Every structure is written in structure tokens, then in C-alpha cells.
Amino acid sequence: MIDQASVPSLNPMFRLQWEPAQQAHVLLYPEGMVRLNGPAGEILARVDGQRPVERIIAELALKFPEAEGIDGDILEFLAEAAQQNWVQL
Template identity: 55%
Template sequence: MSTTPEVHATPRLARHFRLQWEEVQQRHVLLYPEGMVTLNASAAEILRRCDGTRDVPAIVAELEEAFERRPLDADVRAFLDFARQRGWIAP
């Protein structure tokens, strides 16, 4: 069963996760009490926008404008589904 984000959803990081730049690795990481997830640039850009104030279409629109690439909707939704399944995104 898919947990694909609804249009009205305003994704945000789950309570125990924190996104930060890791200078030594020169990339963003997702920190949580039990460890750390190293993120690629695309994942970091999506998660940076998951602050609970933007809905999924707004996140997609920002990314499409920032990177001048369209369409990104399916890719962003797939990643958000992946992140939600791992508990990175609050339900």
C-alpha cells in the first residue's frame, strides 16, 4: 500500500530527525538519535523544503523553478513516499 503524499499534505521532518550540512562530507545529512543518513543533493533539496509550511505542489514548483527542470512531480512524490516509509517525514 502506497503512502504517496496527498496534494494538501504539508510534509515536515519527523520529530527526532534534523537536516544539517556536514562540512567534512560536503553534503547534507539527516541526523537522528540512532545515527545518520547521508543524503544526495536531490534528497537534501526536497527535505529542506519539508518544513510543514509548503504543500507538495508548492515544493514541486519551487524545485522546478530552482533547477529549471520539468516535470518533477512524480520524482518528488516518489521520494516523499520513500522518506515517509522510513519515518523521516511526519505522518
């Protein structure tokens, strides 16, 4: 279960990087690549095993002040990312 006190980290099987050819963040893994949309890339770029979810939410709220009520969206994405084994808690 992911809550705002959780401290997610990227699964070591994956590497997050900006891919200029894709103009997007991607998750690289031994069998391939996952192209991330803009919000997913912004969230995963902050998943470092040190920031709690509440700090990730606060940083994104400051960066995108026009996006109201993003807490639920971020929690939902991180839950999906954990289900896909992209992130660990």
C-alpha cells in the same frame, strides 16, 4: 498517501543539516546519520510543516528549470521518506 496538497514535516526524531565534511545534507538521529544525495537534500530542506508538496515542487521547478517532470520524482521520494519515518504528514 502523499499528494500535492499534503503538508509534510520532518519527524522530530531527525534533524536535517548541511555537513561540510560530507559536502551533503544529512539527517541526524540518535543512532546515527543518513547522508542524502543532492536532490533528497533539496527536497527535505523545504519540508517545514508549512509548505504543501505543490509549493515544494514549484520552488524546485524554478530552481532547476532543466529538470522537466519532477513532480513524480518528488512525490515518490516523499513517499519513501514517509515510509522511512523521516517525514510525517
